[in-house]
Amino acid sequence: MALVNDHFLKLPDNYLFADIASKVNAFKAMHPKEDIVTLGIGDVTQPLCPAVVDAIHRAADEMATPAGFHGYGPEQGYDFLREAILKYDFLPRGIHLDIDEVFVSDGAKSDTGNIQELIRWDNSIAVTDPIYPVYIDSNVMIGRAGIQQNGRWTNVNYLPCTAANDFVPQIPDRRMDVIYLCYPNNPTGTVITKEELRKWVNYALRNDTLIFFDAAYEAYIQDASIPHSIYEIKGARKCAIEFHSYSKTAGFTGIRCGYTIVPKDLTAVTLDGQRIGLNHLWLRRQSTKFNGTSYISQRAAEATYTAEGRRQIRETIGYYMANARVMLDTFRRLGFLAYGGENAPYIWVKTPDGSSSWQFFHEMLYGAHVVCTPGVGFGPSGEGYVRFTAFNSHEATQEALHRIGQWLEQNR
């Protein structure tokens, strides 16, 4: 008889987006003639750019020849991609990394979920709240998060980010072993300034805290003063692991490629006080459990760094950010308190009249036939907010905003 890992049983059954889908399906069953506009799920909608598609074709043709066939690649990724990452994502920002500090992966979800394997189950963890659910759920599965009571995990320290603190999390008043940060933020669409990020790095250095920094949306930053990488802050090499993804940057949600930086200066401690390098541990972990990202995906990722590639992905990001601008302006004009959207593809909207996230979700679904994501699905401080994404066509975005405007008009 095999005993189950009962930490899994602590997780609520349904995933947020499955809940939303079932509510949308219920609406459709009752209103078969009505169409719905979805500004809910965080998936990109625009096609791959031509530079990437060409690279995929070329890589596929190569694989069709004996000389160009590629089987298992290096677990850490091909050098051609790791070199491009150093050259284009870090050097221009004055960040000097070694190629062995770059680990190519199949995306940031796996890496942000798996990274906690490097540390003992009894470390203390903190997350900004609301947050991408993967961070907490992956800690639940290993027994580090405790149990859920009233929507909170007993062993997770929540750092609230709400309108009340202008979405700037307060540095904890005690030491934590691990902190997850995500900037630009999913779900709030807000960013962190260099000054604020410096406070976190200094806290981490002072307290020997490990920071897991998710930079999946860095390509959406428009304001030149906002940091794209935590390594822009001095000392971060000693305290931070950083996650990147081509999913939102270049529409790779279905291609799958990302990378993680684990600096060689980074250490954690054994019970008897010995310092262990995390770069080596992650290499060991990846070589055991991961067999590399496909050659074709890595050639596709490499193409995002060519001159055409960079221009084309900037164009697509500009397309989404035009949606974000219209949404932000329109929500504010309609009288909502709306946040984010300036350096990220998400708009975070306060629900009016104190209604709950799910209440507002329902009212808008039935009243305007528009789908958003209830903020409470991202953590307790998300209650009373909903998230709208800019990942849609201009037309669908306009249509959704038009419907929301009409719906509000009818309810006046």
Ligand SMILES: *Cc1c(COP(=O)(O)O)cnc(C)c1O
């Ligand atoms: C979308 C997203 C990712 C990217 O996940 P992939 O596995 O690379 O597709 C990572 N972190 C956050 C916060 C995200 O929203």
